[in-house]
Amino acid sequence: MANEQLILEVKEKIIKALNLADMTPADIDAEAPLFGEGLGLDSIDALEFILLLERDYGIKLKNPAEGKEIFKSVATMAEHIEKNRTK
Amino acid sequence: MIVKLADNIISPLGVGTQANYRAVKAGLSALKAYPATDLLPEGYFASLFDDKASFEERCIACAEPAIKEAGIDAASDRVIFIISTTKANVELLDGASAGSTTVIAGCDRQSPAAAALQVSRWFGNPNTPVVVSNACISGLAAQIEALRVIESGRCDYAVVIGADVVGRFVISGFQSLKALSPEQCRPFDADRCGLNLGEAAACIIYGAEVPSSPSAPQDDRKEASQDDRVWCAVSGAICNDANHISGPSRTGEGSYRALMAALDCLSQAVIAGSDRQSVVDDVAFINVHGTSTLYNDEMESIAIDRAGLANIPVNTLKGYFGHTLGAAGVLETILSMAAVEDGTVLGTRGFENIGVSRTLKLSSQNAPIEGGKQSFVKLLSGFGGVNAAMLFSRLYKDAVFTNRLNDSALLKIDAPKRSIDFVENSGNQIVKENAPKNLLRAKHNVEITPSRVVLDGAKLNVEAEGPALLEAIYRKYIGDWPKFFKMDPLAKLGFVASELLLQAEGGDRQPTDKRAVILFNRSGSLADDINYQRGIDGPDHLGSPSLFVYTLPNIVTGEIAIRNKYYAETSFYCIPEPDEELMQGIVEESLEPGMSAIAGWCECSSENDFNAKMYILEG
Numbered sequence: 001m002a003n004e005q006l007i008l009e010v011k012e013k014i015i016k017a018l019n020l021a022d023m024t025p026a027d028i029d030a031e032a033p034l035f036g037e038g039l040g041l042d043s044i045d046a047l048e049f050i051l052l053l054e055r056d057y058g059i060k061l062k063n064p065a066e067g068k069e070i071f072k073s074v075a076t077m078a079e080h081i082e083k084n085r086t087k
Numbered sequence: 088m089i090v091k092l093a094d095n096i097i098s099p100l101g102v103g104t105q106a107n108y109r110a111v112k113a114g115l116s117a118l119k120a121y122p123a124t125d126l127l128p129e130g131y132f133a134s135l136f137d138d139k140a141s142f143e144e145r146c147i148a149c150a151e152p153a154i155k156e157a158g159i160d161a162a163s164d165r166v167i168f169i170i171s172t173t174k175a176n177v178e179l180l181d182g183a184s185a186g187s188t189t190v191i192a193g194c195d196r197q198s199p200a201a202a203a204l205q206v207s208r209w210f211g212n213p214n215t216p217v218v219v220s221n222a223c224i225s226g227l228a229a230q231i232e233a234l235r236v237i238e239s240g241r242c243d244y245a246v247v248i249g250a251d252v253v254g255r256f257v258i259s260g261f262q263s264l265k266a267l268s269p270e271q272c273r274p275f276d277a278d279r280c281g282l283n284l285g286e287a288a289a290c291i292i293y294g295a296e297v298p299s300s301p302s303a304p305q306d307d308r309k310e311a312s313q314d315d316r317v318w319c320a321v322s323g324a325i326c327n328d329a330n331h332i333s334g335p336s337r338t339g340e341g342s343y344r345a346l347m348a349a350l351d352c353l354s355q356a357v358i359a360g361s362d363r364q365s366v367v368d369d370v371a372f373i374n375v376h377g378t379s380t381l382y383n384d385e386m387e388s389i390a391i392d393r394a395g396l397a398n399i400p401v402n403t404l405k406g407y408f409g410h411t412l413g414a415a416g417v418l419e420t421i422l423s424m425a426a427v428e429d430g431t432v433l434g435t436r437g438f439e440n441i442g443v444s445r446t447l448k449l450s451s452q453n454a455p456i457e458g459g460k461q462s463f464v465k466l467l468s469g470f471g472g473v474n475a476a477m478l479f480s481r482l483y484k485d486a487v488f489t490n491r492l493n494d495s496a497l498l499k500i501d502a503p504k505r506s507i508d509f510v511e512n513s514g515n516q517i518v519k520e521n522a523p524k525n526l527l528r529a530k531h532n533v534e535i536t537p538s539r540v541v542l543d544g545a546k547l548n549v550e551a552e553g554p555a556l557l558e559a560i561y562r563k564y565i566g567d568w569p570k571f572f573k574m575d576p577l578a579k580l581g582f583v584a585s586e587l588l589l590q591a592e593g594g595d596r597q598p599t600d601k602r603a604v605i606l607f608n609r610s611g612s613l614a615d616d617i618n619y620q621r622g623i624d625g626p627d628h629l630g631s632p633s634l635f636v637y638t639l640p641n642i643v644t645g646e647i648a649i650r651n652k653y654y655a656e657t658s659f660y661c662i663p664e665p666d667e668e669l670m671q672g673i674v675e676e677s678l679e680p681g682m683s684a685i686a687g688w689c690e691c692s693s694e695n696d697f698n699a700k701m702y703i704l705e706g
Contacts, residue, residue: 018633021572040569043334047264047632055627064265 006078013056014074017048030074046071058086089237089293091318092244093157094421097149098287098408099134107418108425111407112453116436118271118283118409126259126628131267134285134409135253142176143196143205146248149288154210157292159244162211167242170206170218171229171249172413173639175199175611178254180620198610198692199661206248214242215669218661220611222469222639223376224325225249226289226416227477228658231323233293235676243295249417250288256616257412258284259623260635264333272379274403274435275388275449277442282378285409289418293320316461316481318424323477324348325656327648329598333470333636335382339390341474342466344600344654346394349464349476369480370399371460372432374423376467377403378410379437383468388443390466390474399464400448406436416467420479423463427481430456470636471645473657527675527704530683531591533584535560535699542587554694557583564590568650575615575637577691578646581606584699585647585685592703598652601682604644605658605674606701607665608690612640617693647685655682665690665700674704682706 011025014034018041032038035046046064049071053059059081061067070080095103099117100110117134124130140148154161176196195201199218207216219229226249233245251257261267261284268281326348328341336342350363373396375387391397404419411418426433434452441449462480533542537556540547551559557579561571565586574582585604589596619634636642641659648657656677662669665688674686687701 019572021569042331044264044332044633044636050265051263051629051631055629 003082006082007074010074010078010081013052014049017052018045028074030078032073034071034073049077053081056087057081057084059084088319088321089234089245089295091320091424092159092292092294093153094289094291094424095149095153095156096287096289096418096421097145098285098411098418099136100407103152104421104425108422108429111404111422111433112429112431114434114436116271116407117285118406124255126255126623127262129269131258131262132269132271132283132409133253133258134283134287134411136286142172142202142250142252143209145250145252145288146170146206147209149250150206150210150246150248150290153290153292154246157244157294159292159294161246162213163244164213165243166212167214167236167245168203168207168210168212168216169229169232169236169245169247170199170203170216171225171247171417172199172218172220172251173222173225174251174257174412175202175218176252177256177616177638178252180616181255197613197616200609200663203661204663215662215666217673220639220659220661221325221473221641221657222471223410223412223415224467224469224473224475225413226418226420227323227465227467227475228325228416228473230291230293230320230416230420230477231325231475232673234320234323235673237293237295239672239676241672241676245293246290247293247417248288248290249411249414251286251412251414253284253286253412255623256620259628259630260619260638263630263632263635266380268379271437272405272409273437273439274377274379274405275384275441275443275447276379276438277440279379279381279384279442282380282405283409285411287408287411287414287418289414289421291417291421314428315484317484319480319482321462321478321480322349323475325473325475325658326600327604327645327654327657328472328474329648329652329654330472331649332472332642332645335386335468336472337386337389339386339393340654341472342387342390342468342476343393345474345476346390346396346464346466349478350394366462366478367396367399369460369462370396370478371427371456371463372400372402372423373464373466374419375401375403376415377405377435379405385443386468387466388445388447391447392445397445397447400432400450400454402433402435402449404433406438416465416475420465420477423465424479424481427456427461427463432456469641470639471641471657472648473641473645526706527671527678528706529702530705531588531703533587533591533699533701535580535584535697537695537697540587543591547587557697560587570646573633574646575612575618575634575642576694576697577608577612577614577640577689578637578643580691580697580699581643581689581701582646582650584689584701585650588685588701588703589651596651598654600654602651602653603656603658603674603677603682603684603686604647604653605656605660605677605684605686606644606689607660607662607670608640608688609661609663610690610692611661612638612642614691614693643689678706680706
């Protein structure tokens with residue numbers, strides 16, 4: 001489980017990157033699925049996440065398909081960032 | 088139905104239609120590996136010109152020989168220029184945006200309409216040129232516009248030019264979408280993993296009638312070498328998926344609908360004495376979009392299968408030229424015509440093992456056309472949910488006669504001879520509905536500028552102005568479509584304007600294929616183009632995929648179609664000024680009887696500077 005501070009940071013970055021107006025970090029459940037239900041994100045949002053990982057944490061996905069597991073929830077994203085970040 | 092007078096192609100594979108056709112037939116490809124850059128550290132495959140030329144120069148160089156060959160006077164007011172492009176001069180933003188936007192504002196050639204004027208004026212043409220900016224279907228949408236403008240009698244000849252310049256902006260954008268293949272593309276193959284970009288310019292010229300006079304003195308020697316058939320653009324259709332701005336429909340909805348509509352010929356031309364099946368029986372092949380992305384190729388296979396056409400050979404030319412964007416529809420049409428003349432179904436370069444869910448007749452090898460078939464179908468799909476299909480037929484010259492006096496004609500295909508005859512309209516055999524001029528009525532209208540919102544003549548009280556206005560309208564009057572916040576300023580403007588119109592209209596909103604969305608502006612998606620360019624000019628050179636998607640102006644029409652489940656045509660045109668008469672003419676010619684449209688001007692050159700004047704138009 002990634003630390004609380006990183007989880008909060010990821011939530012804030014998601015809200016900003018995806019222009020989720022009117023949402024606050026408290027509105028996002030870290031364990032809930034990001035795609036399919038919940039926030040109703042789509043394929044372009046997934047591409048924005050890939051950009052976010054690369055730009056803010058120096059993590060480059062070799063294959064966009066890896067994103068499927070990593071972007072399951074805020075918690076899985078934060079975990080991946082903690083393990084792989086280069087900045 | 089309109090007649091092709093001349094064509095030309097300039098691509099990295101060669102100069103001239105025949106040079107390109109010979110190269111393709113020989114299996115050559117212009118796709119090659121390019122070294123890594125700051126934007127693309129892994130390098131990429133593309134088909135690019137070695138020499139650099141501006142967008143306008145490329146258009147002019149391509150059109151000039153075609154105009155000469157067609158023997159038309161380009162300076163005549165009976166000629167219109169229709170330009171198909173997705174990004175026109177966007178690459179001029181490169182470097183220019185590093186400092187401020189004032190540099191850009193001073194350089195108006197970045198507005199597609201301004202670039203088009205450079206081209207049409209170079210030829211001395213007095214008419215307003217029309218830019219078709221309908222994402223990757225632009226090349227067919229432009230030919231459909233040619234069909235309409237000539238059939239309506241607004242002009243006698245249309246010079247259709249398709250071109251795009253591929254540079255850092257476009258390449259990084261497709262990279263941000265993870266759509267680029269790291270190797271030569273493999274359309275429909277099980278191992279396909281994306282598209283290659285390509286540069287090209289292609290020009291096709293259409294007229295209402297066969298140009299040469301059969302009664303002129305004939306040179307026997309010359310006559311013997313000439314084929315007595317001409318190419319006709321018979322019909323075409325554009326349909327929206329109403330599904331997603333960048334993801335193709337999983338059911339091939341729009342592509343299937345466009346395909347069926349083009350084959351049914353709708354009101355463009357009805358073929359007397361023959362049904363849809365006899366039209367289908369003459370189709371030698373379907374030249375599809377076939378970009379080699381996972382979802383496009385799968386979607387097209389579903390659409391073709393749903394239309395019951397999976398027994399017709401299918402090919403795509405992306406393996407030879409890459410995806411040439413605004414040029415693609417024109418280039419691929421011209422080469423398909425050359426292939427039919429040569430009795431050949433061109434092979435799909437890069438294809439080996441079928442990798443789509445439906446069984447299609449695909450081959451990497453050229454094959455002879457069976458049964459002397461003289462028609463083909465061209466398909467394209469693009470962002471914004473757009474799909475287009477056109478039917479082209481090669482018909483006997485002496486049989487093509489248009490009765491333009493009463494503007495009604497009966498088209499008849501004599502199956503064994505494969506010729507057509509136009510006969511005088513008689514009694515209930517009217518097959519073409521001729522709408523009187525100005526039949527459209529503005530049911531509701533809305534005007535939005537940074538300082539005011541006026542709906543059906545009444546000023547709305549919105550407590551905001553300038554860049555904050557559109558969000559204020561959304562919050563006060565709409566509020567149930569959070570995707571609004573992801574839109575670029577142009578899409579936000581068109582979206583709120585359409586919502587206000589629909590609220591004025593009232594009633595239940597039902598999915599429909601009877602309402603089109605047709606919008607116009609001058610500068611395309613310039614506001615979002617500048618935003619995207621800022622990203623790639625930044626320290627990481629990373630462009631945002633969601634910003635890139637909106638760098639296609641037709642996305643706003645797609646957003647409206649998706650929100651309301653409109654399966655009819657969506658189109659976006661760039662013209663220099665909000666010329667009401669021109670817009671009305673284009674919309675009128677686009678609508679089948681019984682249809683309505685959300686249409687009008689939707690211009691947004693920056694977040695501070697926008698102007699919409701849109702209508703619900705009904706017949």
